[in-house]
Amino acid sequence: MFSQLRPAVVVFAGLSLLVGVVYPFAVTGIGKLAFSQQAEGSLVKLGDKTVGSSLIGQSFSSPQYFWGRPSATAPMPNNAVGSSGSNLGPVNPAQIDAVKTRIASLQAADPGNTANIPVDLVTASASGLDPEISIAAAQYQAPRIARERKMSVEQVNQLIERAAQRPVFGVFGEPRVNVLALNLALIRH
Incomplete structure (x- = not known):
């Protein structure tokens, strides 16, 4: 059972990091660079x-x-x-x-x-x-x-x-x- 659980936890952690941290920071950074006026409200x-x-x-x-x-x-x-x-x-x-x-x-x-x-x-x-x-x-x-x-x-x-x-x-x-x-x-x- 641990052999099946470990890959699931690794995929979950990797996707959480990608979608929850990397992607938002990348989109925010690109937005501030390309559309600074709009990104600031x-x-x-x-x-x-x-x-x-x-x-x-x-x-x-x-x-x-x-x-x-x-x-x-x-x-x-x-x-x-x-x-x-x-x-x-x-x-x-x-x-x-x-x-x-x-x-x-x-x-x-x-x-x-x-x-x-x-x-x-x-x-x-x-x-x-x-x-x-x-x-x-x-x-x-x-x-x-x-x-x-x-x-x-x-x-x-x-x-x-x-x-x-x-x-x-x-x-x-x-x-x-x-x-x-x-x-x-x-x-x-």
């Missing part, structure tokens, strides 16, 4: 201060800043540990009430804006952490931000255009803008 800095990640949405509530998509994470908004969608369907009464509340908040923040509110400003993404909004959602907010920052709407729209990300190869994805990058552009302006 795609952190965004303003001077020497880390202000966020380009991959995780943040809650901005000041009317001077662009607001991202609502977050469905718990116990607080944009909690990367609690990444999940709300799982509420479009006809769920709780979802309808949440959307109505968000619409009312947007209208209260900018009562003169009569444009249609883009859907991504009132619905959470599947992960609850989406760092990007549509170009239309950014442009919807431009009049409020221009008024609050004493800028022209044209200046704000130029910032949106510069921060816009186009579909990959012109086909994959939608035109969008990273909210953190856009707000940092406002700070630098």
Whole structure:
């Protein structure tokens, strides 16, 4: 029996070492060398201060800043540990009430804006952490931000255009803008 047990233990120990130690260190090392920015969490800095990640949405509530998509994470908004969608369907009464509340908040923040509110400003993404909004959602907010920052709407729209990300190869994805990058552009302006 020992003659059969010994090879099994050696194979188990060897595979454990290979898969549990060597492989993770190799993948981590290659990741840090080839994709250092991504391997470090795609952190965004303003001077020497880390202000966020380009991959995780943040809650901005000041009317001077662009607001991202609502977050469905718990116990607080944009909690990367609690990444999940709300799982509420479009006809769920709780979802309808949440959307109505968000619409009312947007209208209260900018009562003169009569444009249609883009859907991504009132619905959470599947992960609850989406760092990007549509170009239309950014442009919807431009009049409020221009008024609050004493800028022209044209200046704000130029910032949106510069921060816009186009579909990959012109086909994959939608035109969008990273909210953190856009707000940092406002700070630098």
